[in-house]
Amino acid sequence: MPTPSTNDRMCIWDSRGPARGHGPYFEIISHFVRQFNCDMVNTIKLTEIGKYTTGVFDRGAAEISAYDPASKRLFVVNAQAATIDILDLSDPTSPVQISQIAVGSFGAVANSVAVKNGTIAVAVEAVDKTNPGKVVFYDANGTYLKDVQVGALPDMLTFSPDGSKVLVANEGESATVDPEGSVSIIDLSGGVSNLTQANVTTAGFTSFNGSEAQLRTEGVRIFAGKTAAQDFEPEYIAVAADGQTAYVTLQENNSVAVIDIPTATVTELQPLGLKDHSLAGNGLDASDRDNNAININTWPVSGMYMPDAIATFSSNGQTYYVTANEGDDRGENRSVRNLTLDPTVFPNAATLKLDANLGRLSVSGIDGDTDGDGDYDKLYAYGARSFSVWDSQGNLVYDSGDDFEQMTAQLFPANFNASNDNNTFDNRSDNKGPEPEGIVVGTVGDRTYGFIGLERIGGVMVYDITNPASPEFVQYLNNRDFSQNVQLPAAGDLGPEGLTFISAADSPTGLPLLVVTNEISGSTTNYAIAPNNTGGIVGTEVGETLNGSNQIDFINGLGGSDRIFGGNQDDVIYGGAGNDTIAGNNGNDLLFGESGANKISGDNGNDAIYGGADSDTITGNNGSDTLFGGAGSDNLNGGNGDDILFGGMGLDTLIGDAGNDTINLGFDGATDTIFYNSSKGRDTVNQFLTGTGGDIISFSGIAAIDVVQSGSNTLFRVGDGIAGNIGFG
Known part of the structure; x- marks a missing residue:
C-alpha cells in the first residue's frame, strides 16, 4: 500500500495573508494558516465537516455541483427532480437547500452545471435525447436570463478561465438514430443579456469522416459501420489555463480530442493507448468468483484507459491533463470464458478461462483479433482502474497502477470491490473494479493536488501531483458504513459522481474545501482541507x-x-x-x-x-x-x-x-x-x-422590554436601565 508523502520540503501554505471581503472568520483562519513554512507542513488532510442529504436513493439526486463565491451558494444537479438544487454554503458544516431551479420547460433533465462571475449555466437534454439540447443561463438567485440551442445530449459544460466562453460536450449518444457528437462554444464576451444563437459555434468531427481506417491503426477506437463524427461521443471537457485549448474525453473511443477554442476547430485526436496489466504494479482482481478471495494479480490483459472526467494543470510552464480512467461499453462486452483465445499467444487458455482467473472478466468483443483469423490475440478490458497524468501531446507521464485496488483491499477487506448499490464482496472485480469516474485539480499554497472519486466502492483518493512525473499519495477518504443497508442515510455516501474544489480565496471559511456529490445516496458532502504533518x-x-x-x-x-x-x-x-x-x-x-x-x-x-x-x-x-x-x-x-x-x-x-x-x-x-x-x-x-x-x-x-411599531415593522427593543447602553442589537 502506498504511504503518504514525507517530503519535509513541501510548502503548502503561502504567506500572502488573508484575501479581502470574507469577514472576520476568514481573517482568523488565514492568519492561522499563513504562520506555517516548509519545515512545519508536509501535506494536507481532508476532514468531513458537513453534508446535505436529499433522502433519495439511486435516482441521481446529487450528480454535479458548481460553487458561486459571491453568493456562497452551491448549485447541484438533481436529475431525479429535473432541477438544480441551490444550497446555502455560508456555513459549510450545515449546507441547506434554499431554492430550486426547475428546467423542465427547457427539456427533460439537467446533466451539468457550471458557475462563473455569478452566472449559472445549465446543460439540459431534450425530451428525445437525440435532438438538440439547450444551455440555459440563470443568475445566482435562480432567475432565468437566456437560453441557446446546442448539440444532442449536452452532457457536460464548463466556463473558460476568464468566463468569456462556455464549452459544452454534446455526447450525441445513439438511440433510434445516432446523432453526431460535437462541442459547442458559447461566446459570452458581449454579456449574457445580449446572448443570441449567433454566439454559438460548433466544433464537430466531420473532417475525420472517411479516415476511420487510418484512425483505427493509430489507436482511435471506432465502431464498425459508424462515421467518426457519429461514433465520437464527447464526455468531459478541461480547458487549459490560457483559455485557448480544450481537451475533451472521447470515452468509448479511448481518445482525447484537442480543440482550438478561438477557431472552434478539432485540431488533434490523441489515442491514449493501452495499459499492460501483466506488469508488476499494474495488477487487478479480475474475478468475482475466486472463492471469496482478494486476488490482485498480473494478467495478460490490456486495459483501455477510457477516461470519464478530465482536468488540466500547469507545471514549470507546461500544460498537463489528468484523467479518471473509468471505462465504458456500448453492449459489445463479453466474458473471457466465452472467447476463443489464440493458442499461440495464450497456451494456458483453459486455465485463464476459469471463473477464478479471467473467465468472468468483461472485455471487448470487437477488439483483440489482431490478425483477423477469428480468435483473440489480445484481451481488451474496460478502464484502467487508475488515474493518469498526460502531457499536452497525449504522452503518458504517470499512472497510479493498482494503487486503488491495493488500498481499498487493505481498508475494506470484507467489502472489497463492492458496488455503490450493494455491499457484496468482490461484486465489481470482473467489471472495472472501483471505477474512478470524477477528477478535479486544486492548488493549495504552492502545491497541486488531484482528487479522484471512486464511483463504485466510494470515497476520494488524494494525490500530490505537483511533480507530474512522480505524484505522491496523500489520503483516501471513504465515510461509507458497510454494516448499514445501502438505502439508509446511515450507510454514508454512495456513488461519488462530481467533485468541486473551492480555493481558500473563494471559500466561505478561508480553508479550501472539496465538495463531493454522490448520485446513489443523493448526498452532497463538504470536506475542509487543512495543513498536516505526517511526522506529528x-x-x-x-x-x-x-x-x-x-x-x-x-x-x-x-x-x-x-x-x-x-x-x-x-x-x-x-x-x-x-x-x-x-x-x-x-x-x-x-x-x-x-x-x-x-x-x-x-x-x-x-x-x-x-x-x-x-x-x-x-x-x-x-x-x-x-x-x-x-x-x-x-x-x-x-x-x-x-x-x-x-x-x-x-x-x-x-x-x-x-x-x-x-x-x-x-x-x-x-x-x-x-x-x-x-x-x-x-x-x-x-x-x-x-x-x-x-x-x-x-x-x-x-x-x-419595549415593543415599538415603526411603519409596517415591529421592533423588539430591550435595555438594562443604563442610559446610553444600546444592549442587544
Whole structure:
C-alpha cells in the first residue's frame, strides 16, 4: 500500500495573508494558516465537516455541483427532480437547500452545471435525447436570463478561465438514430443579456469522416459501420489555463480530442493507448468468483484507459491533463470464458478461462483479433482502474497502477470491490473494479493536488501531483458504513459522481474545501482541507492522552476517546473517532472534533473550531474565535472576545458571552436557543426562525422590554436601565 508523502520540503501554505471581503472568520483562519513554512507542513488532510442529504436513493439526486463565491451558494444537479438544487454554503458544516431551479420547460433533465462571475449555466437534454439540447443561463438567485440551442445530449459544460466562453460536450449518444457528437462554444464576451444563437459555434468531427481506417491503426477506437463524427461521443471537457485549448474525453473511443477554442476547430485526436496489466504494479482482481478471495494479480490483459472526467494543470510552464480512467461499453462486452483465445499467444487458455482467473472478466468483443483469423490475440478490458497524468501531446507521464485496488483491499477487506448499490464482496472485480469516474485539480499554497472519486466502492483518493512525473499519495477518504443497508442515510455516501474544489480565496471559511456529490445516496458532502504533518503526534485506535509542546504541533487522535492538549503555538488538532476532549491551549489553533460527541475548547488565541457530526460542546474562551457546531444538537459558547458562532443542524444552544458576537443559527428549521446577558456586549443573531417551533432567545440582566411599531415593522427593543447602553442589537 502506498504511504503518504514525507517530503519535509513541501510548502503548502503561502504567506500572502488573508484575501479581502470574507469577514472576520476568514481573517482568523488565514492568519492561522499563513504562520506555517516548509519545515512545519508536509501535506494536507481532508476532514468531513458537513453534508446535505436529499433522502433519495439511486435516482441521481446529487450528480454535479458548481460553487458561486459571491453568493456562497452551491448549485447541484438533481436529475431525479429535473432541477438544480441551490444550497446555502455560508456555513459549510450545515449546507441547506434554499431554492430550486426547475428546467423542465427547457427539456427533460439537467446533466451539468457550471458557475462563473455569478452566472449559472445549465446543460439540459431534450425530451428525445437525440435532438438538440439547450444551455440555459440563470443568475445566482435562480432567475432565468437566456437560453441557446446546442448539440444532442449536452452532457457536460464548463466556463473558460476568464468566463468569456462556455464549452459544452454534446455526447450525441445513439438511440433510434445516432446523432453526431460535437462541442459547442458559447461566446459570452458581449454579456449574457445580449446572448443570441449567433454566439454559438460548433466544433464537430466531420473532417475525420472517411479516415476511420487510418484512425483505427493509430489507436482511435471506432465502431464498425459508424462515421467518426457519429461514433465520437464527447464526455468531459478541461480547458487549459490560457483559455485557448480544450481537451475533451472521447470515452468509448479511448481518445482525447484537442480543440482550438478561438477557431472552434478539432485540431488533434490523441489515442491514449493501452495499459499492460501483466506488469508488476499494474495488477487487478479480475474475478468475482475466486472463492471469496482478494486476488490482485498480473494478467495478460490490456486495459483501455477510457477516461470519464478530465482536468488540466500547469507545471514549470507546461500544460498537463489528468484523467479518471473509468471505462465504458456500448453492449459489445463479453466474458473471457466465452472467447476463443489464440493458442499461440495464450497456451494456458483453459486455465485463464476459469471463473477464478479471467473467465468472468468483461472485455471487448470487437477488439483483440489482431490478425483477423477469428480468435483473440489480445484481451481488451474496460478502464484502467487508475488515474493518469498526460502531457499536452497525449504522452503518458504517470499512472497510479493498482494503487486503488491495493488500498481499498487493505481498508475494506470484507467489502472489497463492492458496488455503490450493494455491499457484496468482490461484486465489481470482473467489471472495472472501483471505477474512478470524477477528477478535479486544486492548488493549495504552492502545491497541486488531484482528487479522484471512486464511483463504485466510494470515497476520494488524494494525490500530490505537483511533480507530474512522480505524484505522491496523500489520503483516501471513504465515510461509507458497510454494516448499514445501502438505502439508509446511515450507510454514508454512495456513488461519488462530481467533485468541486473551492480555493481558500473563494471559500466561505478561508480553508479550501472539496465538495463531493454522490448520485446513489443523493448526498452532497463538504470536506475542509487543512495543513498536516505526517511526522506529528499520532494516537492509536484506543483512547489516550496526547500532549503538544512549545512548538507548532500537528496532532491526530485517530480512534478512541482521547484527551488532546495543544501547546503554546498555533496547533492543528484532529480528534478522529471517539468522544474526545480537546483543548487548544495557547496560540491560534485549528481544531477538528471529527466524529463523536466531543468537548472542545480553544482557550487562549483566535481559534477556529469544527465540532463534527455529533452533539458537541464547544467553547472559544479567550480571543476572537470561530465556532462551527455542524450536525447534532451542539452547545456553543464564544467566551471572551468578538466571536462568530455557527450553530448548524440540530437543536443548538448558543451563548455569545463576552464581546460583540455574531450568532448564525442556520436554515435547518430546528429550534435553537440563544442566551444573552446585557452586560456581555452587543450580539447579532442571523437566520432567526419565528413562529411556532421557532428559535428562542433567553435574556438575563434585562430591566425593560419595549415593543415599538415603526411603519409596517415591529421592533423588539430591550435595555438594562443604563442610559446610553444600546444592549442587544
